[in-house]
Amino acid sequence: MTTHENKSVQFYDDMVKGKIVLINFMFTNCSDGICPPMTGNLVRVQRLLGDRVGRDIFMLSITMDPGNDTPEVLKKYAESYGVGPGWTFLTGKYEDIEKLRRNLGIYDPDPIVDADKTQHAGLVTFGNERTWRWAALPALMKAEQIVETVLRITDPNRGRRRSRKNPQTSQASSR
C-alpha cells in the first residue's frame, strides 16, 4: 500500500506487526456521509491518546476509493482535519482493500447496502498485534469511551502470546 506521505509499505508487516493499531475505512468524497464526523471524532481520540500515538499506538485510515484518493488527496484531507503524527492514511489496489475490508468485518451482508460505501464503514477496529486481542466500536461514539475501551483491550498485560504461523487470516485459531 502507499501512505499519504507517498511511502510504499507492506500493510501487515510495516503498519500492524508488533503494534497497537486503530483501523478505520473512509474516503475523501464522502461529503454527505459519515466520514467527516468520523474523522473528526478520531482526531479527538488521537488527542486523548496523547503522545502514545506514534510511539506504540498507531492509527490507520484506509480509503475505500483508491481511484480518487491518491496519496496527495489523502495528505490534503489529513491536513485539513488536523491529523497528528502517528496516524497514516493508506491507499492501494482496490482488490486488496476490498479483501482487507471484508476480513475486518467492515461490510454489509446485503450487497446493495454494501455497495453504498457510507452505509457500513462507521466502525473503528483496534487491537494489540502482540497480545492478539481485537475489538471494534462505532467510530461516532464518545471519543473518551472509545479511548477507554482501546486502552483496556490493547493493554499489553492482558492477552496471550500468539502462536499461529500465518498472521494474514482474520480468524485466530488456538491450540
Added chain:
Amino acid sequence: MVEIVRPGLFTEIWGYNGMFPGPTIRARKGHPAVVRFHNDLYVETSVHNHGGHTPQESDGFPDAFILPGLYKDYIYPNIAPGDTLVEQESEFASTQWYHDHAMDITGENVYRGLAGFYLLTDDLEEDLIANGKLPDYKDYDKFGQPFDIPVTVQDKLFSRRGSMIYDTFDHDGFLGDVYVINGKAQPYLNVQRAKYRFRLLNASNARFYELRLTSGSFLQVGNDSWLLGEVVHRNTVSIAPAERADVVIDFRSASGVVYLENILEQDDGRGPDDDRRIPGTPLLKFIVNSGPAINNAPGCVPGAALRPHVAIREDEIVRTREFEFDREHGAWVINDRFFDPDRDDADPQVGDAERWILEGGGGWAHPIHIHLEAQQVQRYDGRLPPLYDSFKKDTVQLRDDQEEIEIFIKFRTFPGRYVFHCHNLEHEDMRMMGVFHVQGDPFQCL
C-alpha cells in the same frame, strides 16, 4: 482444555470452573445465595444471571468488571418481585442461566464457554412435582440421570485440529457450523420410556433455532425463566439466542432412536431463513431403552395448570416508551444512540408498570432482553401472542414478520441501573444496548 468435536481432539475453552458449559447452580426461594467468581482469565468479565430479579450491583452491568486476577461476590436473593404473596408466586422463576456480560467483549466471552444454568425452585414447583405435574429432578432413571436435564444448544466453528474458532471481526452475528449440545458435538442420551423434562437453552451468539423431534412432540411447561400458566402442546419450539423452551418429552410410546433436530437454516447474522427444512439437522440423539414404560409425571398433560399467572393490567400502566432497534453505519443503535454506560435511557419509578413498544425491521432479527423483570407480551404486530408466549418472557424476537412487539413490564423491588439490549452478542457488543434507571428510595425495597 476440553474435548468437544470428538474424543481425542482438545480445544481451549474459557469456562466457569473450567467446565463447558459451566456448573448448574440450584437455588431455592427464600434462600439467598452468594456466588464468588474468581477471574483467572486474561480478559475482563462481568457475570449476569439472566432472568434473575437481582440488585444492580450483582446483575452484571457491562462495565462492572471483575478484572483479571480479582474476584467479586454476587448476591442472589432468590426472591420474586411483587407486593402480595399471590404476585410473588406468579413471578418466581425456574430456569435462569448465567453468562458473561463484559462490555464490548461479551460475544467472545460467552462463545468461548462462559455460560451455565441457574435453576430455581419454590414450594409451588415442588408441589407440582410431588403431584405428578412435572418430572422430578430429584428422581433418577436407571442410567443414574435425573428426569430433569438442562440442555444448552450452541453452534461453534472448529479448525481441522478441533480448536474452537471465533472471529472478533464479525459484527453481524457469529455463526458456527457444528452444533454443540451440553458442550459436545452430536451427543447421545440414553432415556427410559418415561417423561423427561429438558430445559432447552439457546446459548448461541446469533443463531435462531426451531427444534423438532423426529418422532413425537413437546409438552411445553416453561418459557424463558418462568413456568407457564398451563402445559401447552407444541410440535416445534422456536428459540432465539438467550431464549429457553422448558419442555417435557414423553418417551413412553417411543422406541429405537429419536433425534432432536433443528429445522431452521441461517446463513448470516441477519436472521434465519423463512423456510423450514424437514428433515432438519440432528442435534441430539435419544436412545430409547426398551424396558417397561414408566408413568412418572402423569399429570403433565396439555392444559394442566402449572404456575398461576398474574397479568399486568392496562389500568396499571403509567407510561409508554418506544424503542427502535436499528442498524447505523455498520453499528447498532436503540433510538439512534449507542450504548453509553453513563447515560440513562429510561427512568421508571420503582413499582411502576410501563408499556414498552419494541420496534425492529430492516431485514435484521434481534432477540430483545430486558434485565430485572419479566416482559408480558401484549401484541406481536397488533396480534395477540400465542398461548405459550402469553405468560412471562425475558427475551422476545424482533423479526421481519414481527416488527413491533408491545409488552407490559413492571419495575419492582430494586432501584438502580440495569440494561436492556439485543441478545445477538455481536450486535450487543457493537452497542445495541440501553440503560433503564429504576428510581426510588433504596430503603423502600424488601
